[in-house]
Amino acid sequence: MSTWEGGDAAAPIEISATGWMRVALRGLLLGVLVFGGLLILLLVRLVERPLCGLNRPVTPFITQWVCRNAFRVLGMRFRTKGALMTNRGAVVANHTSWLDIFALNARKRIYFVSKAEVAGWPGIGWLARATGTVFIKRDAREAQKQTALFQKRLLLGHKLLFFPEGTSTDGLRVLPFKTTLFAAFFHPELRDHISIQPVSVVFLPPEGDEPRFYGWWGDMDFGPHLLKTLAARRQGEVVLHYHEPLRVSDFPDRKALAAACEARVRAGHTMLRSGGVLANGQDVSAT
Template structure:
C-alpha cells in the first residue's frame, strides 16, 4: 500500500513550559539574524539584478549564512558527507521536513523548486520569494512552460534543488519520485552536459524521542512543529549525503532518470528506512 501522510495519526500534545522557554531563547536570536539578513538581502538584490540579471552571484551567500546560523543557534547537529558537485546541473533530494531547506542550503548554495502553495504560506512564503525560490504549479497544462523556465535557470548556471517526492514525510521512508520535472533536464541544449546529483537527508532523533521526531507531514501544524524542533533538549542530528552525480545523457528519458535517482537516494538511507511509500 502507498503511504498516505494524511492518514497517519499525529499527536500534537501541548508543549511543556521548558520546551517553550528553550524555543523562545532560540527563536528570538534566530529571528533577529534571519530578518536582519533578509533586510540586507533585499537591499543588495536590486543592484545585483541591475548588474547580473537573474544570475544572483552575491545574495545566495547571505542565505547560506542564515541557514548555517540556524544550526548554530538551534543546537541541531549538521553533518555533510560526500562532495557537492561543481559541474553544471541540478540536485534532487528526499523531503522530510521544513528543516531540509536549512540543511541543504547550509551545505550548498542552491535555488529551491517548490510547489506554488508555499508562496502563500505565512512567513515561509515571503522568505522563499526573497531567496529566489522557483514556484511550480502542478497543473498539466502549465508543464511545458514551466519546464522551459527551469531550463533557462539551469542554463544560467543555477543549481536547482528539487524534492521529487512532491510532499514531505515522516523521515522514515523515501516516496516514489514524480517524473514530470525531470523533463526539464532533457532539453536539447542541456542534456548533453547536464548532471544530476542525488542527495539523501537522514534525521536522527534526540535520545528517548520517536525516530519520526523531525518529520513534518500530513496536517501537522507548522507552528507546533517549529516549537518542538527549536525547543528540543538535547537535540538530534541531520546528515546530508551527496552521492556521485549522474549524467542525464546516460538515460533515455525522464522516467528512467527519475527511477535511478530515487534508487540512489533510497539506498543512502539506513537499512530500516530503505522502503518506498
C-alpha cells in the same frame, strides 16, 4: 505544503515550562537571524539585480550563512558527506520537513523549485521569493513554459533543487519519486549539458525521543511543529549524503533517470538511518 498521509498519527505535542523558555530564546535568536539575514539580502539585491540580473554572485552566500547558523541556534548537529556537484544541473532529495530547506541551503548554494501557491504564503513566501525560488504550476498546459524557465536558470549555472516525492514524510522512509519534473532535463538544449545530483537527507532524533521526531506528515501544522523543535531540551542531528552526479544523457528517459536517483537516495537514507558510518564526513556543527 502537502504532507504524507500514511503511518500512525504523531503523539500530541507537550511543552514544559522550561521548554517554553527555550522556545522564547531560540525563537528570538532564529527570528533575528532569518529576518535580519533577509533584510541584508534584500538590500544587497537592490545593487545585485540591476548589475547582474538573474545571476546572483553575492546573495546566495547570505542565504547559506543564515541556514548554517540556524542549526547552531537550534543546537542541532549538522554533518555532510560527499562532494558537491560543480557542473551544471539540478539536485534532488527526499523530503522530511521544513527543516530540509535550511539543511540543503546550509551546504550548497541552490535554488528551490516549489509549487506556485507557496509564493503567497506569509513569511515563507517572502523568504522563498527573496532567495530566488522557482515557482511552478502543476499543470500539463504549463509544461513548455516551465521547461523554458528551467533551461534559462540551468544554463545560467543555477543549481535547482526539488523534492521528487512531492510531499514531506515522517522521516523513516523514502516515497516513490514522481517523474514529471525530470522531463524538462531531456530538452535538446539541456540533455547533453547537465547532471542530476541525488542527496539523502536524514534527521536523527534527540536521544530518547521517537525516530519520527523531526518528521512532518499527516495533519500536522507548521506552528506546533516549529514549537516542538524549538522546545527540545536535547537536539538530534541532520546528515546529508551527496551522491555522485548522474549525467542526464546516460539515461533513455525521465522514468529511468528518476528511478536511478530514487535508488541512490533510498540506499543512502537506509544506510544512515540504520547506523551506517559517515566516513570522511564534514561536521559543521558548533554545538
